[in-house]
Amino acid sequence: MKKIDVVTLGCSKNLVDSERLIGQFKAGGFTVAHDAEKPQGDIAIINTCGFIGDAKEESIETILSFAEAKKRGQVKKLFVMGCLSERYEKQLKEELPEVDAIYGKFDWKKIVEDLGQTYRADLINERSLTTPGHYAYFKISEGCNRSCSYCAIPLITGKHQSKPIEQLVQEAEGLAAKGVKELQVIAQDLSFYGLDIYKQMRLAELTQKIADVRGVEWVRLHYAYPAGFPYNLLKVMNGHPNVCNYLDIALQHVSDPMLKIMRRNVSKSDTYKLIERMRKDVPGIHLRTTMITGHPGETEQDFKEMLDFVKEMRFERLGVFPYSHEEDTHAYRNYKDEIPEEVKQERANAIMEVQEKISLEINQAKVGKELKVIIDRKEKDYYVGRTEFDSPEVDPEVLIPVEGNALKVGEFHTIKITGAEAFDLFGEAVNG
Structure with missing residues (x-):
């Protein structure tokens, strides 16, 4: 067999x-x-x-x-x-x-x-890529040391374990040698990287070292944690053109009562200051975040605060999860799952309705601009690509007509954005 x-x-x-x-x-x-x-x-x-x-x-x-x-x-x-x-x-x-x-x-x-x-x-560093050959997911650690009320991940994966910088640089070099141009850096908690083995946060240093690997044209960061965020990372993002101005940071909520119940170790004020600092230190950064609706204890006022927060912050990318009552978590042991499923979903839908309008306006602001785009695939009458602000499968794609545009899958091209929808862009190749 x-x-x-x-x-x-x-x-x-x-x-x-x-x-x-x-x-x-x-x-x-x-x-x-x-x-x-x-x-x-x-x-x-x-x-x-x-x-x-x-x-x-x-x-x-x-x-x-x-x-x-x-x-x-x-x-x-x-x-x-x-x-x-x-x-x-x-x-x-x-x-x-x-x-x-x-x-x-x-x-x-x-x-x-x-x-x-x-x-x-x-x-240990050998993988058979299942993604298109020009990008790869790049896992820098296992596990999580946080104790968020709703999350079962630490029960499954155990404590945070960072991989040594030297091993990760070798892995990045190996992937680049095989033609990988874009590294999707992932972890359950990027912010914690290095604390367990180096006794200090080393995410900024790691990001700089893999960005310096020859052949790596984009480095994209996923799943940071707001509490204890390593601000020195922002200097690296702003100073290295191949570190994408993109960060996936799950905020989950914003009202102080809910942040406390959810054991997030961060306040509403902290959250506002964090986002303000990110946008100040990395002009043009695109932030992806997620929210949870219907966690035990969430009142209509808590939900309204979250909805107003989404309207005010105008996140470039945002997703919502209705709360799931997971066995053996802190919330499961200490709270009843008493908010009806339909209410959780209604609240999630309300946030996404707001976000769709925001996404459309943000995408429309790109019309007329020339952007660097990686072509992921050819699909029927279109080449399908992404900008530095877009992660595969979850973010907007750029659709370029095959007719009149000679593009190559797996390569970067300069694309002029000609149209926009809430979750897709349209473009044409410059000199293509």
Whole structure:
């Protein structure tokens, strides 16, 4: 049995895990397909997500669909790994007898050895990229030391563990040598980077070092934490043209009562000062954030404060999650999930309605400008690309007609923006 299907669910951090595992399999002579529409292999490995209710449901449904494929003889063996099985291993073994083996999030060595090959520790930086070859997700740490009331991630991944700067620079050099031009730097908590192994925040230094790697044209930062934010990072962002003026920082709420209940260790005043400083020190920065509606204790006044905050701050990118009551979290143990689901969703919809108008106005302000764009793919009649202000899959894309524009996928082009919608831009190549 030398053919494997790997299916990745959840976040980009899971995707990096799958890529590393696929690298191990290929080194052992396996043929591997990732996220194939139909099972093609002898063994299927589902890398699950267990973050919130919807993600857990998707993971279970995917496992069940592959269990049916196994019954039909399309798959011989079914393995499950990742966050869901790390958190619910016992329950999954009891309720899903069709699954041949269940592994935790970090049981790669056991998975590899159970398939009859030797785990290669020397391949620590080797990955089989599942993204287009010109960009890669770049995970700099595991785990989280925060204690946010609603979040189950520390229960799954454990304490924060930074990867050494030297190892990460080597990984960046290896990716650049393979043609990767854009690094999507990710972690559960970027802000904490370095504190555990260097006893001080080293995110700014790390960012500078990977930005200096030859061939890396864009470095984009995802998932910073507002409390204890490393302000020296802003100087690096402003001083290095290949560090994108983009930061994903999850704020979650803004009213002081809710920030306290949510154990965010930051105040409303702190939040305003942080955003003001970011926009002052990095002119033109595009901020992506997320909000949570319906956390236990959220009143109409708390929600109104959040809605007014979104209107006032005019975030370039914003998403909303209705609160999910996750077992064993602080909120689960100490509060009742008493806000009706429809109210949570109504509040989320109200925020997104405001954000859609803001996004449209921000995009319309780009019309007429010439921007550097990376072309991700060709899709029907359009080339599809992104500016430095846009992360893959979650942010606006730039659509350029194929007719009259000779562009190359994986390359940077100067694009003049000719039109805008709330979540997409339209353009044409300059001298293209």
